[in-house]
Amino acid sequence: MTLTDSIRVLGKDHPNTLASRNNLAGTRQKAEAVQHGSTATSATEAALQKPSTAD
Template sequence: MGLEPTVPPLPRRFSKCPFAAVSDSVGDLDRAIPLYETTLAQRQQVLGHTHPSTLISRNNLASARRETEPVQHGSTATSAPEAAPQKPSTAD
């Protein structure tokens, strides 16, 4: 007979994670980020801070926030670089 350990299913409240992933995949980060935040908080509380599922949730949230960063803070990739100040010429 099997004495293999069984892993209990995650609580139903973790079901927001797939909705976050779908929202993220279609570019709806305004909806995905709060769902990722909720999922992360719940996993930290239930599973602990070092559980692999918690770490995956933390990574998903960080990735989604990173994608919004250029939009929120202005993209430096498209702006022209500022010219360095010129030293006055000493040659006459």
């Protein structure tokens, strides 16, 4: 059951609906962290590949 279905069938304050909202928020947060992590990794790799200008 999707969150939308849960809200429609059970109501917005039903414990299962609230659990679904919580699970969705956690999943979104993890996906964001992965996205930011891959961006940070790419930036680090790019910085490591630049030739050093300090001699």
